Amino acid sequence: MDVNVSADETAFRDEVRAFFDDKLSPDMREASSLTSGVFAEMSIGRRWHQALYEQGWIAPSWPEEHGGTAWSPMQKYIYDSEAGASGAPRLFSMGLRMVGPVIMKFGTDEQKNFYLPRICSGEDTWCQGYSEPGSGSDLASLQTRAIVDGDHYVVNGTKIWTTGAQYADRMFCLVRTSTEGKKQEGISFILIDMDTPGITIEPIITMAGDHEVNQVFFDDVRVPIANRVGAENDGWTVAKYLLEFERGGAAYATTLAAALEKLHAIAEAERASGGRLIDQPAFAAKLAALEVKQRAAQATEHRIMSDIAQRGRPGPASSMMKLVGSETNQAISELAVEATQYYAAAYQPEARVPGNNIEPIGPASSVPVMPKYLNYRAATIYAGSSEVQRNIISKLVLGL
Numbered sequence: 457m458d459v460n461v462s463a464d465e466t467a468f469r470d471e472v473r474a475f476f477d478d479k480l481s482p483d484m485r486e487a488s489s490l491t492s493g494v495f496a497e498m499s500i501g502r503r504w505h506q507a508l509y510e511q512g513w514i515a516p517s518w519p520e521e522h523g524g525t526a527w528s529p530m531q532k533y534i535y536d537s538e539a540g541a542s543g544a545p546r547l548f549s550m551g552l553r554m555v556g557p558v559i560m561k562f563g564t565d566e567q568k569n570f571y572l573p574r575i576c577s578g579e580d581t582w583c584q585g586y587s588e589p590g591s592g593s594d595l596a597s598l599q600t601r602a603i604v605d606g607d608h609y610v611v612n613g614t615k616i617w618t619t620g621a622q623y624a625d626r627m628f629c630l631v632r633t634s635t636e637g638k639k640q641e642g643i644s645f646i647l648i649d650m651d652t653p654g655i656t657i658e659p660i661i662t663m664a665g666d667h668e669v670n671q672v673f674f675d676d677v678r679v680p681i682a683n684r685v686g687a688e689n690d691g692w693t694v695a696k697y698l699l700e701f702e703r704g705g706a707a708y709a710t711t712l713a714a715a716l717e718k719l720h721a722i723a724e725a726e727r728a729s730g731g732r733l734i735d736q737p738a739f740a741a742k743l744a745a746l747e748v749k750q751r752a753a754q755a756t757e758h759r760i761m762s763d764i765a766q767r768g769r770p771g772p773a774s775s776m777m778k779l780v781g782s783e784t785n786q787a788i789s790e791l792a793v794e795a796t797q798y799y800a801a802a803y804q805p806e807a808r809v810p811g812n813n814i815e816p817i818g819p820a821s822s823v824p825v826m827p828k829y830l831n832y833r834a835a836t837i838y839a840g841s842s843e844v845q846r847n848i849i850s851k852l853v854l855g856l
C-alpha cells in the first residue's frame with residue numbers, strides 16, 4: 457500500500473479535520489479526555505454518532521449500499537487517524553465494527569434490511585455475548601444452551617464481561633445448540649432482543665470505578681429461530697470472522713500518538729530534580745522508547761491496511777495490531793502515572809464527570825491518569841488476551 461499522501465488525499469484529510477473542528481463540541485472533547493473506559497459516556501457517544509450519521513460518515517468501512525462511504529482504504533485510514541488524533545468520543549462500536557460486517561456476510565436479506573439501517577442510524581446499540589464464566593480464551597467450551605421449541609430457541613445460561621449490556625438493545629450471542637461431536641461444531645450465532653423476558657443484567661464495577669461490564673443471565677429466554685445468523689451449529693465460523701474485525705481495522709497508532717502527546721505535555725509541566733521532568737535523561741529515555749514503539753505500530757498498521765485493501769478483511773495480522781496497540785497503551789498509561797506521581801493517586805471520581813466544577817487535586821491533566829492506567833489493565837485481556845494473540849501470530853502469521 458502506498459502510504460505517501462496524494463494531493464487529493466491531503467484535501468480529504470483537510471475536509472475531515474474541518475468537520476471534526478466544527479462538530480466536536482467542547483463538552484464532547486472534555487468527556488473524551490476524562491473517560492477512562494473504552495467507550496465514551498453514552499449520551500455523549502450518542503450525540504457524536506448522530507453527527508457522523510447526518511454527515512454520512514458513520515460506517516466508512518461498510519459498502520455504500522448499506523450506508524457506507526465509497527472511500528478508498530487510504531481515505532478510511534486517514535479518517536480513522538484523524539478521529540484518533542482529534543480526541544473524538546469513541547463510539548459503542550459492537551454494531552458498526554462487529555455484528556454489522558457479520559450480518560452483511562452471513563445474514564439473510566431480511567436480517568440485512570432490518571438490522572443494518574438501525575445500526576447506522578444509532579437506533580440499535582449492540583453488545584457481545586461471547587464470554588462465559590469458564591469460557592473466555594477457550595471460547596468453544598461455552599455452555600449457554602439453546603434448545604429448539606417450535607419456531608423458537610429457548611436459551612438458558614449466562615454471559616460475563618458483557619460490555620455495555622446495560623445500554624444495549626440487542627446482543628449477538630454464541631449459544632450451544634448441540635453437544636455432539638467437536639465442541640466447535642455445536643455452536644450457533646443468534647441475535648437476542650435485550651427486552652425479551654427472562655434476561656437479567658448484573659453490573660460488574662471495575663477497579664477503575666467504571667460500570668462498563670456486566671454479567672447477563674438467561675432464564676428460559678425465547679429467541680426466534682429466524683434470528684440465527686448462518687447455519688445451525690456453524691456459529692464458530694461466524695464467530696471467528698467477527699473476531700478479526702474486533703481485533704483489527706482500528707487506527708491504534710494515532711490513538712497511541714495522541715496519548716504520547718498528552719504524556720509529553722505532562723512531562724513538560726512536571727518538575728523533577730529542580731528542572732523539567734522531560735529533561736531528565738532517565739525519563740526521556742523511557743518516553744523515547746515508547747515513541748519508537750508507536751512508530752513501529754504505525755508501520756504495522758500500514759501493512760494491515762494493505763491487507764484489508766487487497767483482501768477486504770484484516771486477517772490474522774489483526775492480532776499483531778491488537779497486541780502491540782494494547783501493550784503500548786498500557787506502557788504509556790504506566791509512564792503517565794510515574795510522571796504525575798502522587799497526584800495520580802488522588803481519588804476524585806467527581807472531577808471526572810463532564811461539566812463538573814470541582815477543583816482538581818493537582819494539575820487537571822492528572823485527573824484521568826490513574827483511572828486510565830487501571831482501565832488499560834483490561835486491554836491485554838479483552839478481545840483475546842496477549843498470550844492468545846501470540847499463539848495466533850506464531851501459528852497463522854509466522855507459520856510456526
Ligand SMILES: Cc1cc2nc3c(=O)[nH]c(=O)nc-3n(C[C@H](O)[C@H](O)[C@H](O)COP(=O)(O)OP(=O)(O)OC[C@H]3O[C@@H](n4cnc5c(N)ncnc54)[C@H](O)[C@@H]3O)c2cc1C
Binds near residue numbers: 587616668669839
Ligand atoms: C473489560 C473487559 C471487557 C470485556 N468485554 C467483553 C464483551 O463485551 N463480550 C464478551 O463476550 N467478552 C468480553 N470480555 C471477556 C474477554 O474476552 C475475556 O476476558 C478474555 O477472552 C479472556 O478470557 P477469561 O477472562 O476467561 O480468561 P482465561 O481464558 O481464563 O485466561 C486466563 C489467563 O490464561 C491465559 N491463557 C488462556 N488460554 C491460553 C492459551 N491457550 N495459551 C496461553 N495462555 C493462555 C490468558 O492469557 C490469561 O492470562 C471482556 C473482558 C474484559 C476484561
